[in-house]
Amino acid sequence: MPRTDKKKQLIEFKGTTLPVVAVTLRSLQPEPLAATASELFGDDPFFDGDAAVLELSQLGDEPAADWAQVKAIFKAHGLHVIGVRGGSDELRQSAATAGLPSFAAVERAPRPATASEAPVAPPPVEATPPAPPPEPVPSQPVSAPAAVPTMVINRPLRSGQQVYARGGDLVVLAAVNAGAEVIADGSIHIYAPLRGRALAGARGAAEARIFTTRFEAELVSIAGIYRTFEAGVPGDLAGQPVQVQLLETPGEASSKLSLQPLQTS
Numbered sequence: 001m002p003r004t005d006k007k008k009q010l011i012e013f014k015g016t017t018l019p020v021v022a023v024t025l026r027s028l029q030p031e032p033l034a035a036t037a038s039e040l041f042g043d044d045p046f047f048d049g050d051a052a053v054l055e056l057s058q059l060g061d062e063p064a065a066d067w068a069q070v071k072a073i074f075k076a077h078g079l080h081v082i083g084v085r086g087g088s089d090e091l092r093q094s095a096a097t098a099g100l101p102s103f104a105a106v107e108r109a110p111r112p113a114t115a116s117e118a119p120v121a122p123p124p125v126e127a128t129p130p131a132p133p134p135e136p137v138p139s140q141p142v143s144a145p146a147a148v149p150t151m152v153i154n155r156p157l158r159s160g161q162q163v164y165a166r167g168g169d170l171v172v173l174a175a176v177n178a179g180a181e182v183i184a185d186g187s188i189h190i191y192a193p194l195r196g197r198a199l200a201g202a203r204g205a206a207e208a209r210i211f212t213t214r215f216e217a218e219l220v221s222i223a224g225i226y227r228t229f230e231a232g233v234p235g236d237l238a239g240q241p242v243q244v245q246l247l248e249t250p251g252e253a254s255s256k257l258s259l260q261p262l263q264t265s
Contacts, residue, residue, distance in 0.1 A: 046078055159177055166185060181197045185208075227259075
């Protein structure tokens with residue numbers, strides 16, 4: 001029997017889906033951009049080498065950017081910028097020159113059907129007796145996708161400590177002290193004082209929320225929209241149960257953080 005050897009192809013193409021973080025920018029100036037990134041993510045790498053696309057549609061008449069510095073700012077926090085989308089033609093051209101290709105800003109609409117593609121009505125046929133109904137086929141159980149378990153932390157977090165619940169919610173049963181940071185791709189529930197920083201919806205989930213039974217935070221953030229409290233939290237919320245969420249404001253392009261008392265009874 002002749003021996004058949006299959007030569008392996010040097011290049012193969014396979015479809016895949018990779019996680020890409022969309023980062024909306026409202027400035028390309030390196031100094032304020034670096035300061036804001038440090039406020040959001042701290043001084044250590046926040047992401048684990050994730051790919052990122054920079055959304056430029058919120059920029060005004062921005063001068064040509066120093067894309068090398070912009071990439072370095074996000075790389076310091078664990079994000080690898082692979083391209084841009086939206087923005088002016090000049091910005092996209094300068095990004096392309098720096099090795100950052102442009103991605104489509106919106107999904108392409110389906111191509112409308114032409115007259116030649118319109119369905120043709122079938123010719124009329126004579127009425128025939130209805131066929132007997134088919135035998136019922138037992139439905140097959142559909143397996144549900146694996147749920148991401150909620151991360152539960154039952155110890156106090158000291159200054160400098162960070163906890164990240166990747167892909168799900170985070171529940172903390174002890175104090176998050178000043179200088180500590182809790183992060184979740186979903187919502188954050190803190191059944192104790194929140195004195196540090198809490199960042200929910202870290203990968204853009206605008207529906208995420210932050211709950212705490214005692215609000216004394218340094219910073220809160222949902223889907224990249226953040227608020228700091230260097231001068232202290234509002235008096236009516238200090239030390240009280242609070243929930244934080246994003247609210248859309250009519251007439252405004254971006255959402256705003258809403259801090260409201262949390263009814264616990």
